[in-house]
Amino acid sequence: MTTVPINKTVKKFSLVRALRENRVAQGxxxxxxxxxxxxxLIVLPLLLVTGLSFLSRGDYGQVLFIFNPAxxxxxxxxxxxxxxxxxxxxxxxTTLLCLLIGYPMAYYLAHAPSRTRSLLLFLIxxxxxxxxxxxxxxxxxxxxxGGFLDSILQWAHLTTAPLGLLYSPTAxxxxxVYEFLPFMVLxxxxxxxxxxxxxxEAGADLGAPPWKAFLRITLPLSxxxxxxxxxxxxxxxxxxFVVSDLLGGAKTILIGNVIxxxxxxARDWPFGSAASMILMLLTMVFTLYYTRKAGFGEELLx
Amino acid sequence: MSEKKxxxxxxxxxxxxxxxxxxxxxxxxxxxxNSQKLNLHWQGFTLKWYDVMFHDQQILLATRxxxxxxxxxxxxxTIIGTMAxxxxxxxxxxxxxxxxxxxxxPIVIPEVVMGISLLVFFVLIKFTLGLVTITLSHIAFNIPxxxxxxxxxxxxxxxxxxxxxxDLGANELTTFWRVTLPTIMPGVLSGAMLALTLSLDDYxxxxxxAGPGSTTLPLRxxxxxxxxxxxxxxALSTLWVLIVFxxxxxxxxxQSRKA
Numbered sequence: 001m002t003t004v005p006i007n008k009t010v011k012k013f014s015l016v017r018a019l020r021e022n023r024v025a026q027g028x029x030x031x032x033x034x035x036x037x038x039x040x041l042i043v044l045p046l047l048l049v050t051g052l053s054f055l056s057r058g059d060y061g062q063v064l065f066i067f068n069p070a071x072x073x074x075x076x077x078x079x080x081x082x083x084x085x086x087x088x089x090x091x092x093x094t095t096l097l098c099l100l101i102g103y104p105m106a107y108y109l110a111h112a113p114s115r116t117r118s119l120l121l122f123l124i125x126x127x128x129x130x131x132x133x134x135x136x137x138x139x140x141x142x143x144x145x146g147g148f149l150d151s152i153l154q155w156a157h158l159t160t161a162p163l164g165l166l167y168s169p170t171a172x173x174x175x176x177v178y179e180f181l182p183f184m185v186l187x188x189x190x191x192x193x194x195x196x197x198x199x200x201e202a203g204a205d206l207g208a209p210p211w212k213a214f215l216r217i218t219l220p221l222s223x224x225x226x227x228x229x230x231x232x233x234x235x236x237x238x239x240x241f242v243v244s245d246l247l248g249g250a251k252t253i254l255i256g257n258v259i260x261x262x263x264x265x266a267r268d269w270p271f272g273s274a275a276s277m278i279l280m281l282l283t284m285v286f287t288l289y290y291t292r293k294a295g296f297g298e299e300l301l302x
Numbered sequence: 303m304s305e306k307k308x309x310x311x312x313x314x315x316x317x318x319x320x321x322x323x324x325x326x327x328x329x330x331x332x333x334x335x336n337s338q339k340l341n342l343h344w345q346g347f348t349l350k351w352y353d354v355m356f357h358d359q360q361i362l363l364a365t366r367x368x369x370x371x372x373x374x375x376x377x378x379x380t381i382i383g384t385m386a387x388x389x390x391x392x393x394x395x396x397x398x399x400x401x402x403x404x405x406x407x408p409i410v411i412p413e414v415v416m417g418i419s420l421l422v423f424f425v426l427i428k429f430t431l432g433l434v435t436i437t438l439s440h441i442a443f444n445i446p447x448x449x450x451x452x453x454x455x456x457x458x459x460x461x462x463x464x465x466x467x468x469d470l471g472a473n474e475l476t477t478f479w480r481v482t483l484p485t486i487m488p489g490v491l492s493g494a495m496l497a498l499t500l501s502l503d504d505y506x507x508x509x510x511x512a513g514p515g516s517t518t519l520p521l522r523x524x525x526x527x528x529x530x531x532x533x534x535x536x537a538l539s540t541l542w543v544l545i546v547f548x549x550x551x552x553x554x555x556x557q558s559r560k561a
Contacts, residue, residue: 027393034386038404041442045419108316111308129546134539137527138326239412256414276415
């Protein structure tokens, strides 16, 4: 009985000494909780889903341990192939629209007087500190038949009948762009703001007209911001199912909706897992391709 | 970068871009005072939806759940994330690159994939879905974001002040508590702020890891807007926007005072 506490104290002392004197031990001690946590709740679950994607569904929605690569084949049939292509189009379309709409905004922010600049940055972020579902709901109110947009248009005598934009792909695109615009604007702003004015002056001194200076100096130097913004927009846009649910109705089905349905209504977990693997593969290939072209990191830190 | 004023078209463009961002919020707020239940046209001013909301038991319960999850997950993620940031920025240890990659995974995988994988994990280990599983999941996606923000703060950290403290006889632990932590505190707080926001905002991961009786505010609002539109949701949203606005303004003012 008495030996147990002694053993314990001896062990404790050596651990304390290691932490005091050894920098490697200190580093490991600090990183250990994060590593363990992320391994258990991120890596392990992802590995389980990977395994699950090769299994079969039983008659009652249970998982059977029978190897079944057909889950993947099913994803490329006419129905799901079309959904995947459509999701890719929506993801890329959202990213492109955010880039086109966001670039001039970021440019303006980078050139605004410093006092108004921090206010404008704050104003971009403000709505996004409220809830995601609330923001989509606001668009439901605006776009629904006879809603705010229809009222305004009819009041201005621009239309006579309701547009009925809610529950259409257009509504989904509006919602997506609204949702992800700040993720594009902020990294763009960070990289545009870093460009030294002397570079543009040098360009002007050498006879470059403003448009040429923009194309040859500003645009190339803002590429890291474009890449960070594209990644931050494309990844969540590809996996989105809430916007398509609420603004797209039954007509707009994205791969995210397919995954959600397989897990919660159709109860075909192996097929849902296979769809998740493909979605992850798509976004990873995209991310890797872009980060290879130019590293990203700093622009993510806004 | 430039001191000269941006071009007129750019200023007009930006004005309309801000209009695009703010019109939905304004419509939301204005229609929370509408007396028409269908909330399609403006009928008259009323405050009754706020009264309805404050007596809605489900909303009150969901608010309590949301705040509890956000508070606990922010606290835990801030501690673990700050430790990780210190490790990554100031130490070298075996498997450094693996640890760094691990931190990026939750940021670069789509939320829906993370949601279903957590669902599979919890079901497989027979962990009952509910407040605990939601909180555990929120901690998981918050750790990397806290670490990212704190690391950015540590980037310009001057190690000389730590060395000075130790030269004066402070041990490692005292140096950490009395010198390092107070210096990086603004970074830790902005990391915690980000974690809090992400937790309050999250719908997707919460949706997959929630069980019966663990409804959060985003889940409640979602099930309300799915089929009916009532001004009660507008009232709830308005209050939410107002609270966030007050907190942010206080934060901004406090920060500018310090500077």
